[in-house]
Amino acid sequence: MTSTDDFIELSERRSAHNYHPLPVVISEAQGAWVVDVEGRRFLDCLSGYSSLNFGHGNPKIISAAQEQLSRLTLTSRAFFHDQFATFAAGLGDLTGKDMVLPMNTGAEAVETAIKVARKWGYEVKGVAAGQANIIVMEDNFHGRTTTIVSFSTDPDAHDGFGPYTPGFKVVKYGSVEAIHEVIDANTVAVLLEPIQGEAGVLVPPDGYLTQVRELCTAENILMIADEIQSGLGRTGDTFACDHEGVVPDIYVLGKALGGGVVPVSAITANEDVLGVIRPGQHGSTFGGNPLACAVANAVIEMLGTGEYQARARELGEVMHERLRGLIGQGVVTVRGRGLWAGIDIDPSLASGREVSKALMAHGVLAKDTHGSTVRLAPPIVISEEDLVWAIDQLGAVLAELAE
Numbered sequence: 437m438t439s440t441d442d443f444i445e446l447s448e449r450r451s452a453h454n455y456h457p458l459p460v461v462i463s464e465a466q467g468a469w470v471v472d473v474e475g476r477r478f479l480d481c482l483s484g485y486s487s488l489n490f491g492h493g494n495p496k497i498i499s500a501a502q503e504q505l506s507r508l509t510l511t512s513r514a515f516f517h518d519q520f521a522t523f524a525a526g527l528g529d530l531t532g533k534d535m536v537l538p539m540n541t542g543a544e545a546v547e548t549a550i551k552v553a554r555k556w557g558y559e560v561k562g563v564a565a566g567q568a569n570i571i572v573m574e575d576n577f578h579g580r581t582t583t584i585v586s587f588s589t590d591p592d593a594h595d596g597f598g599p600y601t602p603g604f605k606v607v608k609y610g611s612v613e614a615i616h617e618v619i620d621a622n623t624v625a626v627l628l629e630p631i632q633g634e635a636g637v638l639v640p641p642d643g644y645l646t647q648v649r650e651l652c653t654a655e656n657i658l659m660i661a662d663e664i665q666s667g668l669g670r671t672g673d674t675f676a677c678d679h680e681g682v683v684p685d686i687y688v689l690g691k692a693l694g695g696g697v698v699p700v701s702a703i704t705a706n707e708d709v710l711g712v713i714r715p716g717q718h719g720s721t722f723g724g725n726p727l728a729c730a731v732a733n734a735v736i737e738m739l740g741t742g743e744y745q746a747r748a749r750e751l752g753e754v755m756h757e758r759l760r761g762l763i764g765q766g767v768v769t770v771r772g773r774g775l776w777a778g779i780d781i782d783p784s785l786a787s788g789r790e791v792s793k794a795l796m797a798h799g800v801l802a803k804d805t806h807g808s809t810v811r812l813a814p815p816i817v818i819s820e821e822d823l824v825w826a827i828d829q830l831g832a833v834l835a836e837l838a839e
């Protein structure tokens with residue numbers, strides 16, 4: 437089997453259709469570039485939904501993984517291993533928190549945060565058993581487990597998967613008043629994305645995160661920031677919350693924490709919160725395994741220099757300035773922060789999917805979301821020249837579509 441069509445035909449016939457991929461079959465990658473089975477090169481402007489912030493095959497991450505692969509890969513948490521302490525202390529320090537709890541996927545980390553918040557509610561806040569509620573946002577994306585889709589407002593994600601987990605109140609994103617209105621004595625947490633990625637890179641109004649922080653503190657409620665997609669350099673800061681100098685009670689991390697090599701997720705919090713979990717109450721066979729920790733330790737070290745955050749900020753300015761130049765030429769609006777953009781395409785011109793397909797024909801891989809939005813999130817290691825080229829391709833695609 438060698439042709440794109442063969443690979444796609446077999447994949448589509450033998451796998452569930454839970455994704456609608458662009459018709460490209462990737463076989464190799466380095467940095468910001470991928471190569472398909474026909475030898476065509478594409479610039480990756482999605483980065484695995486920000487899992488590849490440090491690029492494909494990042495030498496530091498790959499060498500950490502290779503070294504670890506040849507030494508020790510798995511112990512389970514029944515034993516300690518020599519990569520774990522560095523991971524726990526390193527990620528704790530990066531987030532300014534006392535403790536970490538490692539898992540694998542993002543959804544598991546979100547589930548972990550929900551469990552910890554509820555337990556904190558019962559043991560520390562004094563909420564009556566079984567009564568805790570958590571405030572979440574419209575158009576949220578926190579993963580695909582049954583509890584998480586219970587409070588999704590996206591019909592595709594939500595409908596047909598009931599019965600649903602109770603204990604969540606959905607409010608409008610970006611409105612502190614909306615949160616205030618639904619808070620009651622049993623509210624234990626507010627869970628939000630500091631920038632809503634899947635919703636189309638929606639940036640909340642300035643001051644929103646600060647006000648949510650103040651409200652949570654005043655009401656004795658945990659602020660949980662899902663930084664799985666927004667965190668670890670993407671926005672030009674280590675975390676999207678940093679933009680307002682806001683520190684949530686719980687950070688939820690994933691995606692880029694695994695360096696594009698293995699799934700690594702975690703929550704971090706101070707001991708007054710994460711200390712509520714005792715042996716047997718939560719866990720994961722693979723969570724915090726030696727390979728995952730070795731890879732994450734390389735990622736944490738790289739973020740420690742601030743170099744990637746600065747690069748995302750600088751390249752982000754270049755990207756956003758160029759994208760703004762396309763407004764009125766097929767682009768309606770551009771949102772985002774750092775090296776992350778949601779671009780609303782004029783729906784009379786083309787859908788986001790059509791633009792993504794046309795971009796692919798021009799050698800750029802990007803992904804649509806919610807009909808008319810195209811999302812750009814290239815690896816932070818992308819060169820400025822390649823970045824500018826990618827946006828020129830978008831300009832060319834829009835010009836072609838307008839003809």
Ligand SMILES: *Cc1c(COP(=O)(O)O)cnc(C)c1O
Binds near residue numbers: 542691
């Ligand atoms: C991707 C994502 C998740 C889910 O992560 P998985 O690893 O796919 O389970 C949760 N929250 C946000 C904000 C995400 O972008």
